[in-house]
Amino acid sequence: EAGVAQSPRYKIIEKRQSVAFWCNPISGHATLYWYQQILGQGPKLLIQFQNNGVVDDSQLPKDRFSAERLKGVDSTLKIQPAKLEDSAVYLCASRAWGSLAEKLFFGSGTQLSVL
Amino acid sequence: DAKTTQPTSMDCAEGRAANLPCNHSTISGNEYVYWYRQIHSQGPQYIIHGLKNNETNEMASLIITEDRKSSTLILPHATLRDTAVYYCIVRVPYSGGSNYKLTFGKGTLLTVNP
Numbered sequence: 001e002a003g004v005a006q007s008p009r010y011k012i013i014e015k016r017q018s019v020a021f022w023c024n025p026i027s028g029h030a031t032l033y034w035y036q037q038i039l040g041q042g043p044k045l046l047i048q049f050q051n052n053g054v055v056d057d058s059q060l061p062k063d064r065f066s067a068e069r070l071k072g073v074d075s076t077l078k079i080q081p082a083k084l085e086d087s088a089v090y091l092c093a094s095r096a097w098g099s100l101a102e103k104l105f106f107g108s109g110t111q112l113s114v115l
Numbered sequence: 116d117a118k119t120t121q122p123t124s125m126d127c128a129e130g131r132a133a134n135l136p137c138n139h140s141t142i143s144g145n146e147y148v149y150w151y152r153q154i155h156s157q158g159p160q161y162i163i164h165g166l167k168n169n170e171t172n173e174m175a176s177l178i179i180t181e182d183r184k185s186s187t188l189i190l191p192h193a194t195l196r197d198t199a200v201y202y203c204i205v206r207v208p209y210s211g212g213s214n215y216k217l218t219f220g221k222g223t224l225l226t227v228n229p
Contacts, residue, residue: 004158031214042202042219043159055214091158097213104151104217106158 002026004107006092012113018080021110025074025094031055033104034067034077035091043091049075050097079112087114119203124224127197133190135223137203140184147206148179149217150188152199159202159219162188193227200224 005024013019025032030051035043046065048055051072060067064083069075079086089109120138127133139148147166151159163170163177165186170177176189190197202222208215 035219040221042200042221045216045218048214048216050214055209056216093158102164103161104159106160108156108158 004092004094004105006090006107006110008110009108010111010113012115013082014115015084016081018078019082019112020076020078021090021092021112023075023077023092023107025092026096026105028096029094029105030072030097031095032069032075033091033093033095034075035093035106037089037091037109039088046077082112082114084114087112119205119220121201121203121220121223123221124226127190127193127225127227129195129227129229130192133193133197133225133227135188135190135201135203135225136185137188138185139203139205142183142205144183145208148177148183148186149204149206150175150177151202151204151217151219152197153202153222154196154199162201164206193225195227195229198225198227 007022032049034046036046037043046060047057047067049069052069067077089111091109093104093106095104147164149164150162153159163172163175165177165179179186200222202219204217206215
């Protein structure tokens, strides 16, 4: 089965510019997560979707970050404007729905460098 | 959220068992213990999870103490490809639904040496 697809793999921008990341989860997976991983730290949850609804966005910096999953399938995460501290790997993960859906599947991430 | 404590790093000889400890003394009765690992430049990969009983799958074994305040992940025959950061996570359910939250700490860097 195909895994979680993310693009681009790498992105370099200057501070105050905008950037967008794309994620296509595993087919049929209802739950989608965006995590931010700063170098040397574990992944930090930014937002969790259930189909096209938001379950948890309590740690999303909403003044500059936005995310959507309009049709309940793929998702985009946007940063506008970017700051130096946004340099990180942005990971997308998905999970099937139901009590048997015990594990998250992660993509390889998008590595963002803000200069 | 329940928090976990893990050693920052560990070494293991190739072919030997790797035993990775984790403390989760504030875990609640309905919260599962999960283990993920992250190989360099990749996303985290699920290993195993458990609630009360010991669990085993093709990748590892999970030993949970009777009071559930700590657990140990065992890789029975470590290989060089097992070198990774291993995360012990307590799964916290959101109220009123079947969704849950996984909060990652810094994990343990396991280095398997030849």
